[in-house]
Amino acid sequence: MQPVHVQKDAYQLLLDAIDQGLFRPGDRLVESELAERFGVSRTPVREALQRLETQGVLARDGRSLVVASLDHDQLGELYVVRAELEGLAARLAAQHAAPEEIRVLWEMIEKDRELVHRPELLGRANKRFHRQIHLASHNRYLIQQLEMVNRTMALVAHTSISAPGRGEATVEEHSAIVRAIEARDGDAADAAIHEHISRAYETRLKLGLEPIPGEGEAEVEEEQAGQ
């Protein structure tokens, strides 16, 4: 079973690299360079590239493979699906989360308060927080669907959290979600996470449109590169 294990590693390494913004939409991926970079042989890298192409994370540009980019419509379509699936996860978590899982969510929020001015770290913590809610839904098929959405979200790396004020807002919105889950109020949990995803999408759209005068123009450039 060793080859399967190695194959999975190359796939995960590559996906993580895209998720962390090491490779951006439009960047060309070369099998031999990736094999060297990750210290694995070319066969698992080739298989990982094929799998990611099938999943739409990579696209053909002539004879080369590049990281796919999402256009304006695709971004909107992705956020609609994400909001509905996250809403369902929060609703189910309100029904099924163990008290221990809810305590873990509160601990995450407390730690995240210290990261509000460190967007890179908060971005990663945000993914872990949502993953924890997915798990608390206790529905494996929903978790699978959310993994698919998250894979595509890797193409919009450098999250909206880097926008001014979004760090603090994110933590507050997360608190509202967990309060509703703890109160076992599925409707409120669904509504709170919809609001959270909607704000994140709105921020992304603003970042993608034009630089806000006097605010982080370098970040705006990165955001545009990410779409």
Ligand SMILES: [Zn+2]
């Ligand atoms: Zn979030």
